Structures are given as structure tokens and as C-alpha cells.
Amino acid sequence: MMHTLAPVEPTLEALMAEYVAGNTDAFRELHRRVAPKLQAYLFRLCRDAALAEDVVQATFAKLHRARSSYLPGAKVMPWALVIARRTLLDERRGLAAQLELLDEDGVVPERRSEAPSPDNVADIRRALARLPDNYRSAIQLTKLVGFSGEEAARLLSTTQSAIKLRVHRGYGMLRNILSATPAVA
Secondary structure, eight states: OOOOOOOOOOOHHHHHHHHHTTOHHHHHHHHHHHHHHHHHHHHHHHOOHHHHHHHHHHHHHHHHHHGGGOOTTSOHHHHHHHHHHHHHHHHHHHHHHHHHTOOTTSOOOOOOOOOOOHHHHHHHHHHHHHSOHHHHHHHIIIIIIOOOHHHHHHHHTSOHHHHHHHHHHHHHHHHHHHHHSOOOO
């Protein structure tokens, strides 16, 4: 009697590495395998299926934006769970702030957008790309993805003090790079 071996599924870490390298099929598989786990985790935290679903989508958007800061071989599930939890907390804070801002008629006032110009964003991205990896990763994880210093330290296998120092020094380097960059006319 001959036994056939079932094909071995790639690990989440292998899928993430492939996605970082540009394989969109790897992202689809990653989403298929991770989203249900995030959904269940978030539902346990908030007991609101619609909110949990929204936060899963926002989490994957953040994962997409942070993919360049993913450290090859780092565990994907803990990273995704931390992003999901932080996103849920941000969402709850946003909802609470909106409720506080209701006027007497129960209408939420419109927010002013203070987004930087596309030219400024491009300059910042180029400057960030010029930083040494350890400074860039610390800034991306804490300032762009929204991890706490403790979470970033865990992901980067270092201390919270080292993360603070890297962010501080990285900001100094960014200031120097940006001040040397000629303004776009």
C-alpha cells in the first residue's frame, strides 16, 4: 500500500517574505490564513462582529504599508496580532472622540485634513530610505505602524531604550537629510 504525502503549506513567515519580495499571490494566501484568526481575536476583544471585520481590513492595510519593515523570519502572527490590537484601540479612541465632538443636533463636525503634500511625503520617504536599517525600522514600527516602544523592541529583538535611542537619532538624521534636500518648486 502506497501513501502519498500531502503538499506542505508554506509557513506564514515564508509567505510574508515572498510578499515583501513582490509576490501578490503570497499576500492572498497570507490573508486567507491569517484573517480568520485576527477576526476571532478581535471579536473576543470587542464583541462586535462588524467592528472586528473593519479592524481586520485596517490591519491588513497597515501590514501592507509596513511590509518593508518586516524582519525576515520574524513570527507573523504575533506581529499581526499586535497591529490588530493597536488598530482596534485606535478605532475605539476615534469613536470615543467622535462621540465627544457631537454637536447639539447629534451631528459629527467635519474634520480638517492636515495631510502633508505629496511632494513632502515623497521627500520623507526618500529620506527614510537613506537611513541605516536599524533607525529606519524603529521609526517605521513606532511612528508609521503605531507600535509601542515595547512592541517594537520585541519585534526587533532589542530593548525599549534602544528603540527610543534609534528613533531619536533617526529623527536627527532625517532632519539633516531633509534640510539638505532642495525644495521642489
